[in-house]
Amino acid sequence: MTILRRPAFRIALAVAAFLCVATAGAAAAGGEAGANLLKVRLGGDSHQTRVVIELDKTASGRLLSAESPTRHVVVALPHVDIAGEMAGQGDGLVKSWAVDETAGAARIRLELRSDAVVARRFLLPPGDGLNVYRYVVDVTSSGKAAPAIAGVAPEKAALVSDAPLPLPPISKKVIVIDAGHGGKDSGALGSDTKEKDDTLAAAHALRDRLERSGHYQVVLTRDTDAFIPLATRVQIARRANADLFISLHADSIGIQGDATRGASVYTLSERGADRTAKGVFGHSDWFMNVALPGEDSATKRILLDLTQRQNVNRSSTFAELLLDRISGATALLRRSHRDANLMVLLAPDVPSVLLEMGFITNPEDERAMADPDHRAKVMDAVGDAIDVYFTQEARYAMR
Secondary structure (H helix, E strand, C coil), X not given: CCCCCCHHHXXXXXXXXXXXXXXXXXXXXXXXXXXXXXXXXXXXXXXXXXXXXXXXXXXXXXXXXXXXXXXXXXXXXXXXECCCCEEEECCCCEEEEEEEEXXXXXXXXXXXXXXXXXXXXXXXXXXXXXXXXXXXXXXXXXXXXXXXXXXXXXXXXXXXXXXXXXXXXXXXXXXXEEECCECCECCCECCCCEHHHHHHHHHHHHHHHHHHHCCEXXXXXXXXXXXXXXXXXXXXXXXXXXXXXXXXXXXXXXXXCCCCCCEEEEEXXXXXXXXXXXXXXXXXXXXXXXXXXXXXXXXXXXXXXXXXXXXXXXXXXXXXXXXXXXXXXXXEEEEEEEEECCHHHCCCCCCEEEEEEEECCCHHHHXXXXXXXXXXXXXXXXXXXXXXXXXXXXXXXXX
């Protein structure tokens, strides 16, 4: 198997995304600066209106207004800055709009002409000739029901109303679920539980959620209490031609009873991308099957860089969707999207995230991760994020 498993598709995507992703990647490497809100666009009619918020970086949003029919919609975008207060006339269902900043978040306020509901919210990555992220809010008249989401029961619609678009009839996506640690490696220890047990139980719950939908082929890096080397876990994902890799873990601060709690998601750092390049060109054993076209090393390095940048961008897009969905099911760390130089994130051609489900050293988080009901709720939210991610990807590819 080669790094360019679908050569024309991957190279075209990488080249098209290079300029916009390079800018975002360089900014991310420079520190913790948040995104900037660049522009607000509207379009639609008296039945449905779309609000598009353009950003220079990825961001997640929170609906602050009621989910029931209303004439006032408020959406907050944490860690998003604005140059100054913005406002304008509306279109369709939206009478007017305004943006201000409060409590470290950009707040978008929509005044509607009649009662309406927010049918869906979702994030689109750079593409289609645009080098910006687009946070989309679709508002529909209260008399029109939002479309159903494939594989989601009606009673759970409120958890995933951000993206109620059904998955199109395409071939099954391959999801590799990695239960952290295992066997001789217990991972972090809580007062009564072990990380390796929490992660395996969560992996089984997520597998069951995904297989019920019928949209996915699920591969587990381990299905029992077995020790699997980190490099082997990445190899499993690459050999499976995975479309998404999710590594499940429990965080630890080293002090039992500590107050620190909450879930977080890691994606690959710039340092990690350099580590991958060294592995490929240094002929590391677990990268020996990465083949790149071209005669000279300079060309190969450019192709690897393009592919990695596209891959990191896709990983970050999924990470934000994931945080948005699980925020309704579990507590999050204040800085919940992080990057790191972690072995399980190094695959250059598989979008990958590591989900820390909570702190096993915190009594509340430890009890929650060991509770089957809480575990099912969180893994259902993870499954919802996966549904939305591939729905958006399919719609984007068909444009």
